Amino acid sequence: MTTKMREIRLKSRPVGLPVAENFELAEVALPAPAQGEVLVRNLWMSVDPYMRGRMYDRPSYAPPFQLGEPLQGGAIGRVEQSNHPDFATGDLVESMNGWREGFVSIGGALQKLPNENVPPQAYLGVLGMPGLTAYSGLARIGEPKPGDTVFVSGAAGAVGAAVCQIARLRGCRVVASAGSDAKLSWLRSVGVDAGVNYKTCGNLLEAVRAAAPNGIDIYFDNVGGDHLEVALELARPFARFIECGMISAYNDTELKPGPRNIIYVVGKSLKMQGFIVTNYWDMRDQFRVEMTQWIKDGKMKWEETVENGIENAPKAFLGLFSGVNSGKMLVKLG
Amino acid sequence: MTTKMREIRLKSRPVGLPVAENFELAEVALPAPAQGEVLVRNLWMSVDPYMRGRMYDRPSYAPPFQLGEPLQGGAIGRVEQSNHPDFATGDLVESMNGWREGFVSIGGALQKLPNENVPPQAYLGVLGMPGLTAYSGLARIGEPKPGDTVFVSGAAGAVGAAVCQIARLRGCRVVASAGSDAKLSWLRSVGVDAGVNYKTCGNLLEAVRAAAPNGIDIYFDNVGGDHLEVALELARPFARFIECGMISAYNDTELKPGPRNIIYVVGKSLKMQGFIVTNYWDMRDQFRVEMTQWIKDGKMKWEETVENGIENAPKAFLGLFSGVNSGKMLVKLG
Numbered sequence: 007m008t009t010k011m012r013e014i015r016l017k018s019r020p021v022g023l024p025v026a027e028n029f030e031l032a033e034v035a036l037p038a039p040a041q042g043e044v045l046v047r048n049l050w051m052s053v054d055p056y057m058r059g060r061m062y063d064r065p066s067y068a069p070p071f072q073l074g075e076p077l078q079g080g081a082i083g084r085v086e087q088s089n090h091p092d093f094a095t096g097d098l099v100e101s102m103n104g105w106r107e108g109f110v111s112i113g114g115a116l117q118k119l120p121n122e123n124v125p126p127q128a129y130l131g132v133l134g135m136p137g138l139t140a141y142s143g144l145a146r147i148g149e150p151k152p153g154d155t156v157f158v159s160g161a162a163g164a165v166g167a168a169v170c171q172i173a174r175l176r177g178c179r180v181v182a183s184a185g186s187d188a189k190l191s192w193l194r195s196v197g198v199d200a201g202v203n204y205k206t207c208g209n210l211l212e213a214v215r216a217a218a219p220n221g222i223d224i225y226f227d228n229v230g231g232d233h234l235e236v237a238l239e240l241a242r243p244f245a246r247f248i249e250c251g252m253i254s255a256y257n258d259t260e261l262k263p264g265p266r267n268i269i270y271v272v273g274k275s276l277k278m279q280g281f282i283v284t285n286y287w288d289m290r291d292q293f294r295v296e297m298t299q300w301i302k303d304g305k306m307k308w309e310e311t312v313e314n315g316i317e318n319a320p321k322a323f324l325g326l327f328s329g330v331n332s333g334k335m336l337v338k339l340g
Numbered sequence: 341m342t343t344k345m346r347e348i349r350l351k352s353r354p355v356g357l358p359v360a361e362n363f364e365l366a367e368v369a370l371p372a373p374a375q376g377e378v379l380v381r382n383l384w385m386s387v388d389p390y391m392r393g394r395m396y397d398r399p400s401y402a403p404p405f406q407l408g409e410p411l412q413g414g415a416i417g418r419v420e421q422s423n424h425p426d427f428a429t430g431d432l433v434e435s436m437n438g439w440r441e442g443f444v445s446i447g448g449a450l451q452k453l454p455n456e457n458v459p460p461q462a463y464l465g466v467l468g469m470p471g472l473t474a475y476s477g478l479a480r481i482g483e484p485k486p487g488d489t490v491f492v493s494g495a496a497g498a499v500g501a502a503v504c505q506i507a508r509l510r511g512c513r514v515v516a517s518a519g520s521d522a523k524l525s526w527l528r529s530v531g532v533d534a535g536v537n538y539k540t541c542g543n544l545l546e547a548v549r550a551a552a553p554n555g556i557d558i559y560f561d562n563v564g565g566d567h568l569e570v571a572l573e574l575a576r577p578f579a580r581f582i583e584c585g586m587i588s589a590y591n592d593t594e595l596k597p598g599p600r601n602i603i604y605v606v607g608k609s610l611k612m613q614g615f616i617v618t619n620y621w622d623m624r625d626q627f628r629v630e631m632t633q634w635i636k637d638g639k640m641k642w643e644e645t646v647e648n649g650i651e652n653a654p655k656a657f658l659g660l661f662s663g664v665n666s667g668k669m670l671v672k673l674g
Contacts, residue, residue: 281609
């Protein structure tokens with residue numbers, strides 16, 4: 007007895023900006039789960055900017071995706087058949103087996119969702135990896151103090167939007183950069199103090215300076231490039247730069263010049279620190295408790311941009327690089 | 341009763357590399373010290389790369405030098421007349437009143453040298469600001485562990501040479517970059533494991549890679565520019581970059597592109613942190629005790645490059661930017 011499921015495979019490695027032709031849809035026949043295994047049908051899958059890095063054939067913190075193999079990523083599914091004592095039909099589970107409609111897995115690779123009154127896909131966003139990225143990076147590298155000015159680039163993305171709201175909850179003033187007025191309007195509705203539309207503002211430095219006239223104490227970087235140079239220019243002494251991502255460079259086919267004012271790191275005693283979310287895995291339990299409470303108290307909001315069907319997963323992923331998403335970009339599978 | 345002393349004043353602000361014409365020698369008549377004051381004749385003065393920054397007319401961590409006024413910097417002098425109860429004729433004192441043969445000061449601005457059996461000018465070098473810079477930056481930002489590979493640029497300078505030896509004393513493997521084979525030979529004589537002559541090595545990346553085949557855990561940056569880019573390339577995950585200085589950029593008249601591989605800060609979870617020595621002033625007592633002991637035990641060596649006479653102070657300063665000095669650059673005044 008097999009079950010047919012579709013999946014997205016990496017057909018060719020992108021050169022520069024990924025295109026639809028780098029992906030292919032395939033159908034596989036899943037066997038019935040053996041002893042200790044579980045058959046899961048995915049309801050939601052995540053697409054995230056970091057996945058671009060795994061499409062290069064080079065060593066990094068995660069191994070490269072393999073050509074002809076299904077991609078991987080966060081997913082929320084429902085147990086359809088279980089031969090594992092810890093899982094029952096109907097259980098909602100989290101896995102790294104995204105980019106496919108379903109899968110058979112050993113139970114140990116799955117995690118049951120907590121029994122909280124939140125939509126399951128939140129565990130791919132504000133309560134999942136992007137949320138923990140925001141929460142832990144801000145805490146461990148940013149060390150926010152009440153009154154600090156926090157500048158966030160890519161502020162309307164899944165990570166950025168969480169950073170903005172957590173920083174507000176920590177008593178900070180938040181200046182957000184995003185690529186549309188609609189995104190900025192939403193960010194203001196959740197408490198962001200000032201916003202810059204980097205696509206229409208003209209001189210980015212002067213626009214951010216106007217929004218942060220006393221300078222920046224913390225920069226949460228999702229973008230790199232010009233935004234990083236502007237943040238260096240406006241940084242106050244002892245500012246902390248949380249280097250979470252540099253989406254502006256993920257598709258570069260050649261090396262671009264770095265920030266021309268990197269010397270400010272010395273004179274202003276800046277700290278610029280990169281991280282990946284697994285560095286701060288020890289904060290996960292604390293994060294889930296505090297974030298869940300914020301959600302229940304109405305203190306944490308999020309947006310979702312949803313594509314439907316596994317066949318549209320590449321489109322969802324490609325949309326990250328043109329910023330079509332507001333908030334968490336998801337693919338609904340079930 | 342006045343005493344004639346000569347001093348060096350800033351005549352014009354350098355544009356690019358400073359030249360002799362930016363400085364002028366002047367003679368002043370010092371009054372007799374009033375109550376609470378001390379007349380000091382300087383024996384030694386320091387020239388340091390950071391002084392270049394104070395020649396720009398812009399706000400920074402130290403106020404800019406003023407045109408027509410004497411420059412400032414570390415100096416060691418001998419008390420010639422005292423109207424302060426804490427100082428007696430003959431006392432050796434440290435001050436920030438360098439660039440002059442002598443001065444009258446309130447006693448509170450002076451610090452008596454400890455009574456240790458070390459040459460007094462060491463308090464401008466290995467036991468002074470450069471030594472504390474090396475000691476505190478390595479400890480607080482570098483967090484060295486035995487077995488770490490430490491890459492040091494500007495390794496033959498006053499700060500760099502101390503960093504190399506402290507890192508060895510902390511159990512690290514040390515790779516040094518300097519601008520002459522003679523400097524590297526001296527560095528090897530004090531325990532440095534591998535050296536790169538950046539002026540003759542050809543491809544700096546490949547030369548440093550050969551000297552640090554397992555990558556870099558700590559980079560102590562005195563230079564910036566190409567050295568920083570190379571260190572980013574060779575950094576191991578979680579490497580620490582101690583951003584002490586970027587002498588390669590101090591005389592730039594226009595902004596130069598930054599490191600093209602700055603994105604590694606994210607993927608490798610690097611920490612890049614700038615500092616000035618006063619950030620870690622709390623380590624000063626501990627530093628003096630430990631460094632003095634190392635000197636007495638023969639575990640810490642240093643070189644000095646000495647110019648004689650206040651009239652040669654500008655020449656000594658200019659020499660820092662072509663690297664004519666091995667070790668601490670000093671001007672002998674008394």
